[in-house]
Amino acid sequence: MFFYKIAVLGSSLKPLTYASDSKFLPNQIVEIYVRNSLKKGVILELCQKPNFKTKEILKATEFKFSLTQATLANFIAAYYICDLGVAFNIFTPFKQTKFKSINFNLTPNLSSDQTKAYEFANEHKTSLIFGDTGSGKSEIYIKLIAKTLNQGKQALFLMPEISLTPQMEKRLLSYFGDALAIWHSKISPKKKSEILTKFESGEVKLIAGARSALFLPFTNLGLIVVDEEHDDSYKSAQKPRYNARDLSLFLASKFDIKVLLGSATPSLTTFNKQPTFRLKGTYHESFKEIIYDENETKLSKSIIKELKICLEDKKQAIVFLPTRANFKYMVCSKCSTLVKCPFCSVGMSYHKDKNSLKCHYCGYSTFAKVKCSSCKSPLLEAKRMGTSEVLDNLRAVFKDANIAKFDRDEITTQKKLVSLLKDFNDKKIDILVGTQMLSKGHDYHNVSLAVIMGIDENLNYADFRAREKSLALAIQLSGRAGRAGKAKVLIQTRQVEFFKEYILNYDKFLADELEYRSGLYPPFTKLLRILISHKNEKIAISTTSKCLERLKSVENIEIVGYGKAGIEYIASKFRYEILIRSKNIKALIKSGFSVYDISGVEVDMDPLSFA
Numbered sequence: 001m002f003f004y005k006i007a008v009l010g011s012s013l014k015p016l017t018y019a020s021d022s023k024f025l026p027n028q029i030v031e032i033y034v035r036n037s038l039k040k041g042v043i044l045e046l047c048q049k050p051n052f053k054t055k056e057i058l059k060a061t062e063f064k065f066s067l068t069q070a071t072l073a074n075f076i077a078a079y080y081i082c083d084l085g086v087a088f089n090i091f092t093p094f095k096q097t098k099f100k101s102i103n104f105n106l107t108p109n110l111s112s113d114q115t116k117a118y119e120f121a122n123e124h125k126t127s128l129i130f131g132d133t134g135s136g137k138s139e140i141y142i143k144l145i146a147k148t149l150n151q152g153k154q155a156l157f158l159m160p161e162i163s164l165t166p167q168m169e170k171r172l173l174s175y176f177g178d179a180l181a182i183w184h185s186k187i188s189p190k191k192k193s194e195i196l197t198k199f200e201s202g203e204v205k206l207i208a209g210a211r212s213a214l215f216l217p218f219t220n221l222g223l224i225v226v227d228e229e230h231d232d233s234y235k236s237a238q239k240p241r242y243n244a245r246d247l248s249l250f251l252a253s254k255f256d257i258k259v260l261l262g263s264a265t266p267s268l269t270t271f272n273k274q275p276t277f278r279l280k281g282t283y284h285e286s287f288k289e290i291i292y293d294e295n296e297t298k299l300s301k302s303i304i305k306e307l308k309i310c311l312e313d314k315k316q317a318i319v320f321l322p323t324r325a326n327f328k329y330m331v332c333s334k335c336s337t338l339v340k341c342p343f344c345s346v347g348m349s350y351h352k353d354k355n356s357l358k359c360h361y362c363g364y365s366t367f368a369k370v371k372c373s374s375c376k377s378p379l380l381e382a383k384r385m386g387t388s389e390v391l392d393n394l395r396a397v398f399k400d401a402n403i404a405k406f407d408r409d410e411i412t413t414q415k416k417l418v419s420l421l422k423d424f425n426d427k428k429i430d431i432l433v434g435t436q437m438l439s440k441g442h443d444y445h446n447v448s449l450a451v452i453m454g455i456d457e458n459l460n461y462a463d464f465r466a467r468e469k470s471l472a473l474a475i476q477l478s479g480r481a482g483r484a485g486k487a488k489v490l491i492q493t494r495q496v497e498f499f500k501e502y503i504l505n506y507d508k509f510l511a512d513e514l515e516y517r518s519g520l521y522p523p524f525t526k527l528l529r530i531l532i533s534h535k536n537e538k539i540a541i542s543t544t545s546k547c548l549e550r551l552k553s554v555e556n557i558e559i560v561g562y563g564k565a566g567i568e569y570i571a572s573k574f575r576y577e578i579l580i581r582s583k584n585i586k587a588l589i590k591s592g593f594s595v596y597d598i599s600g601v602e603v604d605m606d607p608l609s610f611a
């Protein structure tokens with residue numbers, strides 16, 4: 001009889017011991033009974049006969065995990081603080097892999113600067129290309145991918161899901177043909193299994209995908225390109241709360257895998273840690289005219305004037321706002337009380353088309369005719385314009401123009417995204433009004449004006465990265481204008497000094513910000529956030545105390561603060577948090593493991609969201 005430690009896939013149970021007459025290899029997937037229900041588990045290791053009674057393994061499946069996958073799963077469990085069964089469960093297992101040699105001779109022609117960047121990436125195991133919008137990072141990626149594939153290895157090209165557009169796919173197809181597959185969360189199960197078959201047969205060698213593509217069964221991975229490495233979408237918002245960019249760097253430290261990160265606005269952490277090549281933008285980039293408008297968020301005279309000039313020139317414009325809907329929230333005209341969602345501690349947004357108030361956190365919606373909860377007055381005032389309101393107002397001013405909306409209310413499927421981007425590039429739309437989605441690496445060919453409204457809202461968030469994120473957003477947005485010539489960027493802000501200093505000089509920002517964060521925040525220290533939530537507030541409070549009590553035994557950590565979370569109530573649950581800081585990674589991990597199994601507790605290593 002052999003005995004095995006097995007992690008139950010998808011379960012928070014500690015590894016269990018099972019027996020079998022057969023010999024199994026680590027990382028094989030087997031079927032087992034756990035408390036009378038049939039489950040799948042992964043063999044972790046052979047072990048000694050335990051001194052308790054064990055169940056037998058029912059049978060082996062055809063599936064297994066690769067060594068790369070198993071190594072990564074173990075790291076996720078240890079670093080992002082979860083059980084192995086949960087970590088393994090995000091990976092796609094495989095049956096077998098075959099090898100097929102293909103040669104790619106077609107590669108893009110590089111300029112001399114691009115060649116230098118390419119050589120830099122070639123020489124370093126991990127590196128960052130800090131390249132302005134339009135500086136030609138993609139050509140460098142493509143050349144490096146071709147080189148990797150020609151060495152008989154696989155390559156992974158990660159990007160935010162919204163950047164996986166047909167334009168991008170077409171471009172990669174022209175170089176890599178059938179060796180390419182696209183992978184993201186919205187692909188149908190049928191399509192996924194087709195891709196996996198081709199991947200296992202060795203036909204597909206390059207995966208371009210969103211963060212989940214990292215968990216495919218690579219057996220011979222040679223390169224990971226992480227484009228837009230600063231993007232928060234690489235971080236998972238659910239357990240395990242991994243960051244795909246950081247996991248890529250971990251893989252590079254363990255295996256013969258090269259990692260190339262790229263961004264026009266790199267995160268401070270990456271910039272501080274990675275060997276960096278600075279790839280400057282085109283001649284046009286430096287001739288961008290920046291206009292400041294110190295009005296509070298509204299369609300000011302100068303915005304209307306600039307849009308008019310733009311339309312008369314037969315050019316296109318984009319208009320950014322941080323909020324969707326018509327208004328972000330409503331307040332009582334008499335006593336200023338906020339109209340809140342009954343299940344969350346946030347204001348409800350006003351959607352004029354459905355005449356409803358909607359909570360953007362839990363989805364609850366109600367008829368817009370409500371009374372003030374405090375003084376019962378029916379008079380409500382709408383605050384903070386959103387995309388729908390600006391769209392309506394612009395349509396009233398520019399009656400002949402085609403104006404469309406680009407946000408999560410509008411773009412609900414990949415198909416809608418594709419068709420809207422096509423219409424915009426075919427010039428069927430003159431002005432595109434949207435949220436952050438506007439900034440995500442899409443190529444707009446004819447945009448000569450970018451209007452940025454409401455950015456102060458982002459800048460004022462209680463988040464140590466608020467400056468970095470707001471500036472990166474403004475730079476990404478302004479990068480959408482002027483891909484083919486002169487362009488204007490209008491920023492509506494009361495923080496003119498900040499933007500004047502840095503909007504054309506992200507390099508200076510990175511240097512100043514490093515000094516500003518020195519000693520207190522990442523990249524100089526690391527953070528761990530403990531989030532406690534419960535329907536009963538008393539239990540949420542007592543759980544917080546229990547966590548604090550357990551944390552007392554952990555040395556080398558600093559409890560930065562604890563109490564109600566930024567949003568203290570979501571979907572009928574009270575939310576509390578504890579924020580821990582340390583320069584000692586082991587101490588932070590120990591803190592996480594000391595509380596992670598308490599009911600209602602979630603741990604978030606290297607948190608990006610503080611809501």
Ligand SMILES: [Zn+2]
Nearest residue numbers: 341344359362
């Ligand atoms: Zn709600």
Ligand SMILES: [Zn+2]
Nearest residue numbers: 332335372375
């Ligand atoms: Zn009132």
